[in-house]
Amino acid sequence: MSAGDGAGVRRDTAPGPAPAPTDVDLATADWRRMHPITPALRGWKTLAVVVAVGWYQLGDHLHDAEGLVQGGRWLIAVGAVAAIVLVASAYATLAWRVTRFAVTDDAVHLNTGVLFRQHRQARLDRLQAVDVVQPLLARLVGLAELKLDVAGGAGANVTLSYLRESDALALRAELLALAAGLRRPAAPAAAPEPAGVVPPAPAHAVVPGGAVSGSTTPGTAAAHPVRPAFEEAPEREVYEVPMPRLIGASLRSAGAVMIAVFLVVAVVVTVLSRDVGAAFAFLPALFGGVGAFWSRINQGASFRAAISPDGIRLRHGLTEARTQTVPPGRVQAIRLTQGLWWRGRDWWRVEMNVAGYGQGADVQRETVLHPVATRAEAMTALWLVLPDLGVGDPATVVDAALSGRDGDGGFTPAPRRARWVDPIGWRRRGVLVTDRALLTRSGRLRRQVEVVPHERTQSLGLQQGPIQRRLRLATFLVHSTPGPVRPSVWHLDEHAAAALLDEQAERARTARAVATPEQWMRAVSDGGS
Amino acid sequence: MTAEPFTPTDVTWTPVSRRLVGARLTVAACVLGPLFVGLVVVAALTAPGVWAAPAVVALVAAWLCWLVPRQVRAMAYAERADDLLVRRGIMFRRLVVVPYGRMQYVDVNAGPLARRFGIASVQLHTASPATTAEIDGLPPEEAARLRDRLASRGEARLAGL
Numbered sequence: 001m002s003a004g005d006g007a008g009v010r011r012d013t014a015p016g017p018a019p020a021p022t023d024v025d026l027a028t029a030d031w032r033r034m035h036p037i038t039p040a041l042r043g044w045k046t047l048a049v050v051v052a053v054g055w056y057q058l059g060d061h062l063h064d065a066e067g068l069v070q071g072g073r074w075l076i077a078v079g080a081v082a083a084i085v086l087v088a089s090a091y092a093t094l095a096w097r098v099t100r101f102a103v104t105d106d107a108v109h110l111n112t113g114v115l116f117r118q119h120r121q122a123r124l125d126r127l128q129a130v131d132v133v134q135p136l137l138a139r140l141v142g143l144a145e146l147k148l149d150v151a152g153g154a155g156a157n158v159t160l161s162y163l164r165e166s167d168a169l170a171l172r173a174e175l176l177a178l179a180a181g182l183r184r185p186a187a188p189a190a191a192p193e194p195a196g197v198v199p200p201a202p203a204h205a206v207v208p209g210g211a212v213s214g215s216t217t218p219g220t221a222a223a224h225p226v227r228p229a230f231e232e233a234p235e236r237e238v239y240e241v242p243m244p245r246l247i248g249a250s251l252r253s254a255g256a257v258m259i260a261v262f263l264v265v266a267v268v269v270t271v272l273s274r275d276v277g278a279a280f281a282f283l284p285a286l287f288g289g290v291g292a293f294w295s296r297i298n299q300g301a302s303f304r305a306a307i308s309p310d311g312i313r314l315r316h317g318l319t320e321a322r323t324q325t326v327p328p329g330r331v332q333a334i335r336l337t338q339g340l341w342w343r344g345r346d347w348w349r350v351e352m353n354v355a356g357y358g359q360g361a362d363v364q365r366e367t368v369l370h371p372v373a374t375r376a377e378a379m380t381a382l383w384l385v386l387p388d389l390g391v392g393d394p395a396t397v398v399d400a401a402l403s404g405r406d407g408d409g410g411f412t413p414a415p416r417r418a419r420w421v422d423p424i425g426w427r428r429r430g431v432l433v434t435d436r437a438l439l440t441r442s443g444r445l446r447r448q449v450e451v452v453p454h455e456r457t458q459s460l461g462l463q464q465g466p467i468q469r470r471l472r473l474a475t476f477l478v479h480s481t482p483g484p485v486r487p488s489v490w491h492l493d494e495h496a497a498a499a500l501l502d503e504q505a506e507r508a509r510t511a512r513a514v515a516t517p518e519q520w521m522r523a524v525s526d527g528g529s
Numbered sequence: 530m531t532a533e534p535f536t537p538t539d540v541t542w543t544p545v546s547r548r549l550v551g552a553r554l555t556v557a558a559c560v561l562g563p564l565f566v567g568l569v570v571v572a573a574l575t576a577p578g579v580w581a582a583p584a585v586v587a588l589v590a591a592w593l594c595w596l597v598p599r600q601v602r603a604m605a606y607a608e609r610a611d612d613l614l615v616r617r618g619i620m621f622r623r624l625v626v627v628p629y630g631r632m633q634y635v636d637v638n639a640g641p642l643a644r645r646f647g648i649a650s651v652q653l654h655t656a657s658p659a660t661t662a663e664i665d666g667l668p669p670e671e672a673a674r675l676r677d678r679l680a681s682r683g684e685a686r687l688a689g690l
Contacts, residue, residue, distance in 0.1 A: 151656055355656055458631050458657035462535065462624040469622070474534060479657035486659065498534030505626045509611050512630060 029102035039092035122158040124179040128356035134321040144168040149356020176310045177230040181519030235308035249372040252341035259289035300371035331385045332456045333485040338447040348378040353483030390435030401449045418491035431489040450487040454511035542605040549666025552646040630686035631655045
């Protein structure tokens with residue numbers, strides 16, 4: 001269906017040959033530095049904190065401060081601050097000097113640390129996603145941060161910050177092409193080197209004609225650093241979230257309702273007690289609500305999704321702009337949810353599990369595939385991840401999953417006796433297995449649908465508590481990578497669940513055998529050699 | 530599928546070592562023993578009504594003596610051609626199926642007490658934190674064999690994420 005799904009022959013279950021790069025590789029590799037103003041960009045937060053703390057301290061001891069100014073000791077204070085700033089900037093500059101990265105054919109290497117040196121290597125064949133993040137300040141000066149997500153836990157990601165925006169984009173194209181299994185072109189591209197970003201590495205004793213890695217890549221012979229001419233893969237936009245809908249949806253969220261309730265309560269209390277001070281007690285809760293509301297708007301603003309041969313492209317963010325690229329086959333599972341307030345408009349929130357995301361502080365903003373989707377867009381989002389649902393009539397099946405109940409659309413529902421343990425939602429509980437994926441359905445009030453492609457199943461589980469046992473029910477679980485989606489089907493008939501467990505293990509195995517290779521362009525370029 | 534959903538009949542289940550019962554009861558005794566003695570002393574020194582406390586502890590101990598062997602009996606694993614099955618629990622029953630190709634790494638643990646009892650535990654990790662496939666109470670040689678076997682099978686069937 002899509003140009004990018006590359007459902008080709010899997011030539012080999014083992015990942016591509018990626019031997020640990022030898023010292024020679026790394027010595028001849030083209031080591032680059034971050035943009036010189038990185039320390040300033042990173043340091044301003046620290047500075048702001050120091051100033052804020054100082055201000056508070058000053059506020060607490062205003063009299064002392066006055067004494068300070070009058071006694072002429074303020075010179076000492078200013079001197080101390082200046083000294084701290086000087087030392088900090090010296091350290092930051094030093095840190096910037098030792099922070100260097102290099103891209104070889106197999107991996108990205110990042111050296112950091114002044115006292116404790118760290119060499120981090122992200123293998124490109126394990127690349128799960130590439131993000132270009134632009135916080136507000138970096139955006140103003142035209143810089144960007146490149147984040148490589150590899151599935152190795154929260155601390156395993158490689159973050160290159162900050163690079164010139166154009167360099168970040170070029171580097172992203174290069175990394176995605178290499179990760180896809182393409183090779184560097186034979187003729188060195190004579191792209192002009194942007195000054196400043198790529199100073200020749202100190203120990204850059206490159207033998208002219210020396211290849212970077214292996215004999216198959218003569219192209220990287222370089223008298224000076226080479227920027228391979230990897231074009232950005234073409235993309236086609238599939239959906240965009242209009243701002244009015246985003247605001248409308250945010251207004252219908254639980255956070256907005258909370259804000260309204262607190263506002264009303266605050267006003268009532270103020271009027272009754274005739275004391276404005278009472279209203280201030282509600283301020284923290286109000287700020288919390290407003291903060292949640294704002295982050296929803298901020299993250300979802302100008303949300304656009306596109307499809308390209310390199311996978312799904314997501315762009316979003318009002319203050320902090322974020323561009324995510326998730327290569328084909330990297331989405332482990334997706335979930336569509338609809339709160340009670342969204343039902344009237346039939347809006348859905350689509351989230352996904354990607355192995356590199358799902359840990360750390362940015363889970364909320366990284367794992368959204370669509371913040372507010374209409375039903376048609378939800379279907380499109382599902383199609384982005386799973387171009388072929390494996391059923392004859394996907395629309396009917398998705399409709400049945402989103403709003404159906406009992407046996408609609410061929411779902412295996414929870415049996416009637418499940419009402420004893422789940423009186424409200426039992427009719428919505430159900431599971432459907434297609435040729436390509438497993439769909440689970442649940443939630444009467446807050447509707448929820450989870451989809452896991454068979455080849456992305458990690459492991460499977462079956463659980464049964466004492467009451468379920470009495471009722472001959474069991475819960476079926478699909479274990480996915482960390483993230484918002486944790487697929488499960490509660491209260492199935494125990495034999496149906498056990499049979500599902502058995503069949504699903506088998507299906508996952510066969511699906512893995514024919515899945516798109518990790519290096520997704522290999523299926524196309526090598527023709528399955 | 531047979532009448533028993535948690536024990537498919539077409540696989541051969543390997544129970545864990547009975548020595549695990551001893552190990553678990555020893556741990557329980559280390560906690561409950563001093564507690565019991567302390568409470569008895571307190572009861573002897575104070576009102577007779579306090580004797581209820583050590584009685585409760587004794588009851589818990591008796592209950593554990595009954596429960597732990599049953600729990601251990603319920604723990605088993607089975608190696609199939611392409612995946613490993615791990616089963617546990619009586620009241621709350623759990624069955625986990627881990628495909629070999631999905632394993633990221635295998636942990637073998639043996640604390641001092643476990644070593645004294647001659648057992649070790651093997652834990653399988655996939656890319657999903659939800660995979661709770663821990664086999665406790667394996668004889669060390671069996672644990673080593675299982676580890677090597679899982680590692681080699683995992684290698685043969687290695688897939689991406």
